[in-house]
Amino acid sequence: MENIKVSVDLNKCVGSQLCIMFSPTVFERDGNGQSKIVNRNGANLAEMLSTAEQCPQCAIKVENTQTGEVLFPPPELAF
Template sequence: MGNRIRVYVDKNKCIGSTTCIYYAAQTFTLDSEGKSTVVNVDGNDSNKIQEAADSCPINAITIVKDE
């Protein structure tokens, strides 16, 4: 079985730039406040989710890998 990941968005830091959605649209969406939120961790492969986190201009996305 592969490693699972947990993905968190720091709502206090998020500026709603949507770069995470560009890279992983099946995982992220904007909430009613225009902040990124995780909707489906299994929506994209982990490489796409990592790209999304790396693209965040203010590093509001954290990925935790479960061993």
């Protein structure tokens, strides 16, 4: 995905593996049982946003690198 950055905030990730269940081509478990991105092109933007929504911690951030816009999570959900 061009101009799209996806990241996992390890200060938030609780290892629910929901992102792995919903987008197994993109996410995997790291050595601490948290999520890591193994293939950022493994899903299109729509799937990536829908997977990011599944995270109970809002730990997955999706950004447009060209405009700087945060596509997920919306500011009112971030804690």
